[in-house]
Amino acid sequence: MRIVNLIQLALRAIKRNKMRAFLTMLGIIIGVAAVIAMVAIGQGSKQSIQSQLSGMGSNMIVIRPNSNIQGGARLDNTTVQTLTEPDVAALEKDPQYFTAVSPQVSSRGQVINGPNNWTTNIQGVSPDFLKIRSWPLQEGVNFTQQDVKTSAKVCLVGQTIVSNLFPDGSDPIGKMIRFKNIPFKIIGVLSKKGENTFGQDQDDVILAPVTTVQKRILATIYYQTIFASALDEKSTDKAVDEITNVLRASHKLPPGTDDDFTVRSQAELINTFTATSQILTILLAVIAGISLIVGGIGIMNIMYVSVTERTKEIGLRMSIGARGIDILMQFLVEAILISVTGGLIGVAFGIAATKLVTIFLHWPTLVTQASVILSFMVCFITGVFFGYYPALKASKLDPIEALRYE
Template sequence: MNFFNLLKIALRALNRNKLRSVLTMLGIIIGIAAVICMLAIGQGSKDSIKAQISEMGSNMIMIHPGNMQRGGVRQSSDDMQTLKVADYEALRDRTAYLSAVSPVVSSSGQLVVGNNNWPSSIYGVTPEYLDIRKLSVEDGEMFTEADIKSAAKVCVVGKTVVDNLFPNGENPIGKVVRFGKIPFTIIGVLKSKGTNSMGMDQDDVVIAPYTTVMKRILAVDYLGQIYASALSEELTPEATEEITDLLRSNHRLTGDEEDNFSIRSQQELSEMMNSTSDMMTVLLTCIAFISLLVGGIGIMNMMYVSVTERTREIGLRMSIGARGIDILLQFLIEAIIISVTGGLIGVIVGCGATWLVTVLAGWPTSILATSIILSFAVCTVTGIFFGWVPAMKASNLDPIEAIRYE
C-alpha cells in the first residue's frame, strides 16, 4: 500500500473523531506555545539587559571604597573613606588602559525653584563623567575644568528635574535652583535617557563640579566612588588589574593586606544578570516541556483507544493483504499528523501570546527562529515516539483474533 493511500486512510480516521483529535492536539498546542513564549521572554530579557548596559557604557568600571567581599559585616566609617582625590588624579594621569576617569560624590535633598520643589540627588563629577555614562548635553553647556577648580555653583540637570521644577515650559538655562541652602545656576540640560532595566529614572539627576559638592554640600575630603571607562570592553580585565595595582600602591597595601576598595565592571554585572536570566529561562522552559510531555501522553492514550476501537477493521485489512508495516505506518501517520498540526497551531498561538505579553505587560520579548525550529522538531519526535507503541501493537495483532474481537 503506497504512502498516499495510508495518508488518506489516516485523515479519514481522524475526521471521524474530530473532537477527540482536537482535544488531543490541545496538549501539544499548549506545550509548543509555552516553550516559544518562555524562550522569547528569556531572550528579550537578555537583549534588554545588553541594551541597557550598552547605554550605560559596556566598558564602564566602578570603584567603591571599602571591601564588598566582607559580606554582611558592617564596615566602619573609616573603611568607607578610603578613596581620595589623589587616587582619582593617579588613575587619570598614570594608567594606560583607561580612556576616561571621574570622581563621584553624591547627596540627596530637595531642589527648590520659586514655589516648585522636587526631591532628587546631586552628583559631583567631572566632564568626563558624560563620556563614561554615555550622557550628552542637549541644551546649554557642560561645566568646565575652571568651574571645578573654583568650586563654582553651577549644575546640569536631567529632563525629569526640568519637568517638575519648570512645569510651565520655561527655559531652565540661567535659572537658579536651590539644593538645601546652596544656590546653583543651571547651565545645561541633559538629553533624556528614560528608565533603565531596573526601573530607575535616569533623567532624575543633577550633576555639578565634584569640588562644589565636596566643599559646599558634604564638607568632606574623600570620594564616594570613582567611575572609569576602559579603552574597550575587551580590555576591561586589564584595566581592572591596572586599577587594583595602582590603588594598592597608593594606599600602601602590602601583599598580605586586603584591598580597602572594591572594583565592579559592567562586564561582571552583565554576566551576573545574564546568568540569572538564563536560569529563569531554563526553569520556565522545563515547565513548558512538561506540558509538551503531557501532550505526548495524550497522543499515546488516544492512539491506544483508536487501536482498540478499530481492532476488527485492522483484522479485516490484514486478512485481505495489508502487511504489518502498512498498519504500523497508518497509525504512526495519524500520530504524526496530530502532533505536527498541533505544533503548527502551537507556533501561531506562541507567537500571538508573545505579542500579547509585549503589548499588555510591557515586557521585552524576542522570538528566536531556533526556538520555533526546536519546538517543531520536538513535537514531531513526540508524535513518532508516543505513536510508535500503539502503532506497533496494531501491527502485531493476529488477523483471526482481531476479526473475532467484540
C-alpha cells in the same frame, strides 16, 4: 508505501475520527501554546531588564571603597575614605581595557531658583562622566577639565530639576541657581533618562565639577565612587582586573591582603538579573514541557486504541503484502501528523495568548523564532516517541491472528 500515500492514509484516518483526533491534539495544543507564551513572557522580561541595565551606561565599571571595620565599628562605604585623587591619576595614566574615568562625590541639599526650591542631589564628577553613563546633553555644553581644575561654580541639571526650578518653562541655560547658598551657573541640561530598574528618578540630579563639590560643599579630599568605562562588553572582566591591580599598587596593599575597595561591572549586575529571569524562563518552560508530555501520553493512548481497533485492517494489509515497516510507518505518520498539527495550532494560540498578555497586562513579551522552532521540533519528537510503541505493536502483529481478530 510512498510517503505521499502514507500521509493521505493518515489524514483519512484522522478525518474519520475528527473529534477524537481533536481531543488528542488538544493536549499538544495546550502544551505548545503554554511553552510559547511562557517562554515569550520570560524572554520579554529578560530583554527589558537587559535594556534597562544597559541604559544605565554601557560597559560601566563602578569602584567603591570597601566597607571596613575601624575600632570595632563597621563603617559603610560612604564614610570609608580610601579613594583619592592619586587613584584617579593612576587609573588615567595608562589604561589598557578601559577608557574614561570619573570620580564622584555627592551631597544632598536644597537648591533654590528665586521663589522655587527643590531638594536634590548634587554630584561632583569629571567631564568624562557623561560618556561613561552614555548620557548626552539636551542643550548647552559640558563643563571642562579646566573647570575641574579651577573648581568652577558651573553645573548641568537633570530634567526633574528643570521642571521644578523653572516651572514657567523659561530656558535654564545661563541662569544662576543656589545649592546650599553656593551659586552655580547652569551651562547644560541633561537629556531625559527616566527611572532606573529600581524606580529611582535618574533625572533628579545636578552635575558639577568634582572639585567644586569636594571643596565648596563637602570639604573633603576623598571620593565616594570612581566610575570607569570598559572598552567594550567583552573586555569588562579584564578591565575589572586591571583596575584592581592599579588600585592595589596605588594603595600599596601588600600581596595577600584584602582589597580596600570593590570593583563592580555592569556585566555582573546584568548577569545576576539575567540569571534570575533565566531561572524563571526555565521554570515556566519545564511546566509547559510537562503538559507537552501529558499531551504525548494522550497520543500514545489513542494510538494504542487505534491499533487495537484496526487489528483486522492490519491483518488484511499484511496479507496482501504490507511489510512490518509499512504498518509501522502508517501508524507513526498518523501519530506525527496529529502531534505536528496540534503543534501548529498550538503555536498560533501561543502567539495569540502572548499578544493578549502584552495588550491587557502590559507585560513585556518576546516570541523568539527559537522557541517556535523548538516547540515544533518537540512536537515532532513527541509524535515519533509516543507513536513509536503503538506503531511497533501494530507492525509486530501476526497477520493470521490479526485477520481472525473480531
